[in-house]
Amino acid sequence: MAVEAATLPSGGGAVSHGTGLVEQTLAVARRAVVRTARQRGLLVFPMLFPLILFAINGSALSPATRIPHFPTRHYRDFLIAMTFVQGAMFVSITAGVDLARDIESGFLNRLALTPLRTQALLIGQLGGALVLGCVQAVAYLLVGLATGVTLVSGVGGAFVLLGLSILIAFAFASLGGFLALRFGTGEAVQGIFPLLFVTLFLSSSSLPRNLIKTTWFRDVATYNPMSYLIESLRSLVIKGWDFQALALGFGFSLVLLVITLGLSEAAMRTRLARR
Amino acid sequence: MTEPQAVTQQSSTAGRAAIEVENLVREFRKGPRAVDGIDLAVSPGEIYGFLGPNGAGKSTTVLMLTTLLPPTSGCARVGGYDVVRQGAQVRAVIGAALQEAALDAILTGREHLLLQGTLQGLPGEYRRRRAQELLERVGLTEAADRRVGGYSGGMKRRLDLALALVHSPRILFLDEPTTGLDVQSRAALWEEVARLAHDEGMTVFLTTQYLEEADALADRIGIIDHGRIVAEGTPARLKAEIGSPSVEVTPADAEAGDRLAELLSAFGEMRRNGRGAVTVHLPGGEAQLAEIVRILDQANLKVDTLQLHQPSLDDVFLAKTGRKLEGSGDGSAAEVPVESPDRGRRRRGG
Numbered sequence: 108m109a110v111e112a113a114t115l116p117s118g119g120g121a122v123s124h125g126t127g128l129v130e131q132t133l134a135v136a137r138r139a140v141v142r143t144a145r146q147r148g149l150l151v152f153p154m155l156f157p158l159i160l161f162a163i164n165g166s167a168l169s170p171a172t173r174i175p176h177f178p179t180r181h182y183r184d185f186l187i188a189m190t191f192v193q194g195a196m197f198v199s200i201t202a203g204v205d206l207a208r209d210i211e212s213g214f215l216n217r218l219a220l221t222p223l224r225t226q227a228l229l230i231g232q233l234g235g236a237l238v239l240g241c242v243q244a245v246a247y248l249l250v251g252l253a254t255g256v257t258l259v260s261g262v263g264g265a266f267v268l269l270g271l272s273i274l275i276a277f278a279f280a281s282l283g284g285f286l287a288l289r290f291g292t293g294e295a296v297q298g299i300f301p302l303l304f305v306t307l308f309l310s311s312s313s314l315p316r317n318l319i320k321t322t323w324f325r326d327v328a329t330y331n332p333m334s335y336l337i338e339s340l341r342s343l344v345i346k347g348w349d350f351q352a353l354a355l356g357f358g359f360s361l362v363l364l365v366i367t368l369g370l371s372e373a374a375m376r377t378r379l380a381r382r
Numbered sequence: 383m384t385e386p387q388a389v390t391q392q393s394s395t396a397g398r399a400a401i402e403v404e405n406l407v408r409e410f411r412k413g414p415r416a417v418d419g420i421d422l423a424v425s426p427g428e429i430y431g432f433l434g435p436n437g438a439g440k441s442t443t444v445l446m447l448t449t450l451l452p453p454t455s456g457c458a459r460v461g462g463y464d465v466v467r468q469g470a471q472v473r474a475v476i477g478a479a480l481q482e483a484a485l486d487a488i489l490t491g492r493e494h495l496l497l498q499g500t501l502q503g504l505p506g507e508y509r510r511r512r513a514q515e516l517l518e519r520v521g522l523t524e525a526a527d528r529r530v531g532g533y534s535g536g537m538k539r540r541l542d543l544a545l546a547l548v549h550s551p552r553i554l555f556l557d558e559p560t561t562g563l564d565v566q567s568r569a570a571l572w573e574e575v576a577r578l579a580h581d582e583g584m585t586v587f588l589t590t591q592y593l594e595e596a597d598a599l600a601d602r603i604g605i606i607d608h609g610r611i612v613a614e615g616t617p618a619r620l621k622a623e624i625g626s627p628s629v630e631v632t633p634a635d636a637e638a639g640d641r642l643a644e645l646l647s648a649f650g651e652m653r654r655n656g657r658g659a660v661t662v663h664l665p666g667g668e669a670q671l672a673e674i675v676r677i678l679d680q681a682n683l684k685v686d687t688l689q690l691h692q693p694s695l696d697d698v699f700l701a702k703t704g705r706k707l708e709g710s711g712d713g714s715a716a717e718v719p720v721e722s723p724d725r726g727r728r729r730r731g732g
Contacts, residue, residue: 213484221501
């Protein structure tokens with residue numbers, strides 16, 4: 108196939124118009140999304156596991172609603188918030204392992220040799236995970252609604268629920284990114300994941316904090332920020348518009364995001380070591 | 383440093399070497415000095431072969447020159463820019479294909495090129511044409527829209543090279559670009575590298591552990607061992623430095639070995655080999671070969687084979703480092719058909 112010659116005068120960047128932060132971020136994110144979309148295993152299994160737990164626990168633990176002062180009559184309404192957070196945790200693994208693979212293969216060095224800015228590289232790399240987080244959140248909401256979950260906060264609450272769960276997913280993705288940049292291998296990221304999961308079970312994921320009778324567990328759940336992420340999502344389902352719960356949920360998510368992004372950026376700079 | 387300052391800095395260095403390195407050192411924690419105070423200068427348009435065994439410090443040097451690894455001490459300028467203080471400017475004028483073909487198995491070849499073009503700031507339509515042009519140039523047109531995971535090693539290397547060329551850099555770093563490639567892929571890559579230097583005036587910094595590659599491609603060679611440059615020069619000069627050619631003569635009758643040695647001893651330092659064969663160094667160079675043939679003819683000594691050995695880069699490496707380069711083989715031994723006194727034209731294999 109004949110093509111019109113597209114030869115640049117040797118010297119580099121003679122035709123380059125420079126790429127802005129947004130364009131760079133979108134280019135890296137597009138690649139991350141394409142990667143995620145082409146690896147169906149990455150999409151399906153992390154999405155299925157929380158749904159399986161939702162189905163099992165929703166059925167097995169439903170008698171918990173008979174506990175006096177339990178906040179809802181349907182355990183699934185109570186439980187679905189945990190599904191969103193579990194999904195977000197899986198997103199952190201996907202993001203971390205993807206980034207670690209780029210480090211191990213040298214692809215990160217290839218990107219580092221372009222005029223790409225560190226922030227664009229970092230956020231773009233996490234873009235695929237963000238899309239995965241969106242798809243998951245929508246899927247969980249639809250499955251929840253299909254299985255009888257009702258949102259007391261209504262349609263508006265559904266959008267806030269999606270927005271908050273995507274924010275949480277992004278914060279966890281950023282944590283996965285940090286772990287990948289810090290340790291440099293997918294195995295390290297996957298190895299740390301079970302520890303993350305422990306924090307989920309040491310929260311108010313299965314019972315409201317005021318109904319946890321074991322003192323140490325209740326104390327741990329009270330100091331565990333994971334409880335507030337779950338409770339904010341849950342509030343939209345079972346309470347309606349609880350602004351204190353939402354403020355705590357958004358607040359902790361943003362703090363987690365800022366901390367993990369900051370750590371990731373620092374780790375990215377150290378790893379690239381470019382000047 | 384701001385952009386205008388950088389431009390001023392570069393223009394003030396016009397006419398200087400494309401790559402200048404002074405006393406460059408890289409130490410790793412709890413490790414030896416990977417690079418131990420090297421100096422080198424590469425002229426614009428030159429192919430510089432950086433030759434050395436595994437672990438000699440070649441890749442560490444490339445990582446420092448491409449701004450991916452900060453030096454422990456010393457200084458290096460690439461394209462007129464300091465690799466430590468002007469990393470962004472350095473990256474704008476270089477292309478690099480590092481030791482591993484760092485590709486994303488999930489993306490296609492074309493997607494790689496388009497991503498690279500975007501990040502290098504090439505405008506949309508130009509970017510697409512440039513991708514197509516490079517795909518054609520490296521012979522990947524048919525595989526362009528296939529995922530890279532299905533590419534062969536040679537195809538990956540060619541795509542790697544194309545990616546390094548997307549923004550038409552002035553200086554190209556190739557870190558062991560042909561390691562693991564078959565002969566055909568290696569030859570194709572050599573051809574393209576030579577074309578880039580000779581037709582487009584690109585400066586090429588090529589690391590290799592293949593003597594043959596350095597000999598075939600490089601205008602000048604630096605031999606690095608244990609982090610230090612132990613020899614530098616054109617291939618011809620390096621070979622000439624370590625001595626003269628030699629000729630090995632094997633008599634048709636092994637019993638004639640003594641007589642052969644007696645005849646050849648007049649020419650220079652001599653060594654007896656097996657089967658009556660004799661190797662003699664020719665301090666006067668290849669011109670002495672005709673005289674040897676004449677004397678053998680006059681003595682009516684029947685010769686089975688006569689082989690001229692030019693000093694090779696392998697010999698240079700051996701002389702400079704005290705050992706042979708693993709996997710070397712530069713094939714520079716010349717076969718010389720000779721007229722034997724009474725057996726007519728002979729040939730020599732091996």
